[in-house]
Amino acid sequence: MAVKPLIAGNWKMNGGGGAGIALARAIAERAPEVAGRCDLLVCPPAVALAAVAETLAGSAVAVGGQDCHGQSSGAHTGDISAPMLAEAGASFVITGHSERRGDHFEGNALVRDKSAAAHDAGLIAVICIGETAAQRDGGQVFAVLSEQIAGSLPQGTTAANTVVAYEPVWAIGTGRTPTAAEIAEAHAHIRAEIARIAAGAADLRLLYGGSVNPENAAELLSVDNVNGALIGGASLDAGSFLAIALAAS
Ligand code: PEP
Numbered sequence: 001m002a003v004k005p006l007i008a009g010n011w012k013m014n015g016g017g018g019a020g021i022a023l024a025r026a027i028a029e030r031a032p033e034v035a036g037r038c039d040l041l042v043c044p045p046a047v048a049l050a051a052v053a054e055t056l057a058g059s060a061v062a063v064g065g066q067d068c069h070g071q072s073s074g075a076h077t078g079d080i081s082a083p084m085l086a087e088a089g090a091s092f093v094i095t096g097h098s099e100r101r102g103d104h105f106e107g108n109a110l111v112r113d114k115s116a117a118a119h120d121a122g123l124i125a126v127i128c129i130g131e132t133a134a135q136r137d138g139g140q141v142f143a144v145l146s147e148q149i150a151g152s153l154p155q156g157t158t159a160a161n162t163v164v165a166y167e168p169v170w171a172i173g174t175g176r177t178p179t180a181a182e183i184a185e186a187h188a189h190i191r192a193e194i195a196r197i198a199a200g201a202a203d204l205r206l207l208y209g210g211s212v213n214p215e216n217a218a219e220l221l222s223v224d225n226v227n228g229a230l231i232g233g234a235s236l237d238a239g240s241f242l243a244i245a246l247a248a249s
């Protein structure tokens with residue numbers, strides 16, 4: 001069975017309030033152009049999520065959170081739970097993004113708990129993994145990916161409740177990307193590792209993320225075992241985001 005690509009935009013700390021609504025509206029207007037080709041997802045900041053979800057209601061564009069807590073409620077000042085995201089209109093949530101792993105010292109066990117919480121709330125977890133430049137230079141890519149997969153994917157992971165995004169940390173926001181061959185070997189390794197612990201690994205969507213743009217999208221999206229993209233900077237412009245989606249098939 002062919003896996004339908006997912007083109008996901010991570011707006012990070014951009015697109016709150018009116019700017020997020022305007023961006024969502026612009027994407028929704030053009031979403032029919034990619035119908036049948038790929039699924040679309042946008043992940044706005046938490047404060048804009050409900051408004052963006054309302055703007056996108058009835059469109060083919062899904063909404064996701066950028067992070068969630070590992071518990072469903074409690075005394076956790078400033079945090080947001082997976083059920084809260086679901087109630088606000090999300091059907092996905094990103095977990096383990098390298099900016100969370102780096103800025104907030106999130107390790108694999110915490111990412112696993114957050115992803116399990118996402119599953120419990122009925123959300124699809126977009127679990128991010130990827131090596132640093134030092135790890136790549138040290139020849140540790142496969143070992144790092146294996147450790148992140150074993151540590152971050154919760155029990156009960158399936159192709160229906162999980163997407164895994166391979167995002168080399170050194171490629172995020174830098175304009176640098178791995179070669180197609182490097183992505184192919186990383187994704188083949190990731191799929192094989194997931195198959196050791198999860199059912200239906202062949203159908204689980206593996207996204208590539210890191211400096212995807214309209215110019216390189218066709219090449220990156222055609223690599224074996226790449227089932228879509230997680231996009232940061234280029235997802236903040238509706239034209240660029242849709243151009244990337246049009247390169248998926
Ligand atoms: C990201 O942060 O998930 C990402 C892929 O960012 P960019 O596309 O800007 O490299």
